[in-house]
Amino acid sequence: MNQLYGHETTRQRFTESLAAGTLHHAWLLYGMKGIGKHTLAEQLAGFVMCxxxxxxxxxxxxxxxxxxxxxxxxxxxxxxxxxxxxxxxxRGVLSFLSLSGAESGRRVVILDDAERMNNQAANALLKGLEEPSAGSVLLIVCSDLERLPATVRSRCMLQQCSPLSDADVQAVLEQQENPVQERYLELAVNLADGCPGTVSCLQDEGIARALLEWRELIADPVSADIGKIENWIRLHVKTVPHLLIARMLAQIIYPSLQNACDTVAFENREALQQALHKCIRWPGDVVRHSLRAGPALLACILQLRTSLREMKTA
Ligand SMILES: [Zn+2]
Structure with a gap:
């Protein structure tokens, strides 16, 4: 099993109540995507089964x-x-839980992607949560707590999982079976923003190189070469995850927005903020509104550029 970085508090709370015999039968591990919640659940299962x-x-x-x-x-x-x-x-879970533990007298269920349960599934799960069988532990992994019915949430021990420190992100990326190459590590750690799972695609050198190029192209959006940006988009928008393209834009623009606080007119700041939000929403909008990803991204960048220019000349 991979070594786990971060999540010490959860692990400690879990092992302490396991040792004390007071372990809650349903743990809900929630937090952002890509921070290692599933790996954490596997490790907690390891404590129960040992x-x-x-x-x-x-x-x-x-x-x-x-x-x-x-x-x-x-x-x-x-x-x-x-x-x-x-x-x-x-239902498969419920019938598994109704069996007695074949080997150990203990049973663990790891339920991943809990936010994707449809209503029927969630209602069925409630039954298992209301009548826990002795010795069973349910580890529920969820990256969008709001989408989980309150009835399910209220029967679980809620445990929030936080993004990792940069040092932990780096450690995770280095210990992967197919690690991110050293020359792309700094890029990957920055881009991960505490969620190493979101940058594991940088193991692919083509993607890593494309993202480095992207960072250079958009480093100064005001004077950026739109032709080159257009070309980059055409070449890479199908292979580089949209989340990362947008996150890099946000990382570059956000400081200008913060620095703009006192000296810049309200309308200009507002315009920049809207342009930035449009970039952040772009990956979701492409899916929701079936947009063509490339042209939509270019439109975002042009809007950013305009608002940055207006801010400078105002
Ligand atoms: Zn053991």
Missing amino acids: DSQTACGECHGCKMLTAGSHPDVYRLGLLEGKRDLKIEQV
């Missing part, structure tokens, strides 16, 4: 877990290509 509850790595329980063949651990999440987590999947 014969000495220490995730020792040596005992029968630990070895079975590492081999991926522990009969008392059940995992579910969004299936590839599906929009929702379906009721059939949750």
Whole structure:
């Protein structure tokens, strides 16, 4: 199992109540995408399944877990290509929980992508939350708490997971099976913004190089060469994750907005802020409104450029 960085508080709270025999039967691990919530859940499951509850790595329980063949651990999440987590999947959990632990007398369920449960699925899960079977622990992983019904939330032990420090992000990126190359590490750490999972695509050198180029192209949007930007977009908008393209723009523009506080007219600041929000919303807007990604991005950049210019000349 990968070593886990960050999330010490959650891990400590979990192991303490496990040792004290007071572990809540349903933990809801929530927080931004890409910060390692799933890896955390796997590690917490490791504590439960270990014969000495220490995730020792040596005992029968630990070895079975590492081999991926522990009969008392059940995992579910969004299936590839599906929009929702379906009721059939949750029913699988309930029948698993009604069995007695085959090996250990303990059972762990890791429910990933919980925010994607449809209503039926969430209602089915409630049953499992209301009547927990002895020795079972449900680890629910969720990156959008608002989308989870309050009835589910209120029956869980809520545990917020925070973005990682830059040092932890770097450690995660370095220990990946296919690590980000050293020359792109600084770029990846900056761009991750505490969420290493969102930049694992920088393992692909083509994407990493394209993002470095992007950073240079947009470093000074006011005097940027629009022809070159257009060309970059045409070449890379299909392969480089939109989230990262937008995040880099935001990282470059945001300081100008902050620095503009006192000296700049309200309308100019307002215009820049709107242009910036348009960039941040661009990845979502492309999906929601079926926009053509390239032209929509170019429009964002032109609007940014105009508002920055007006701010300078005002
Ligand atoms: Zn063990």
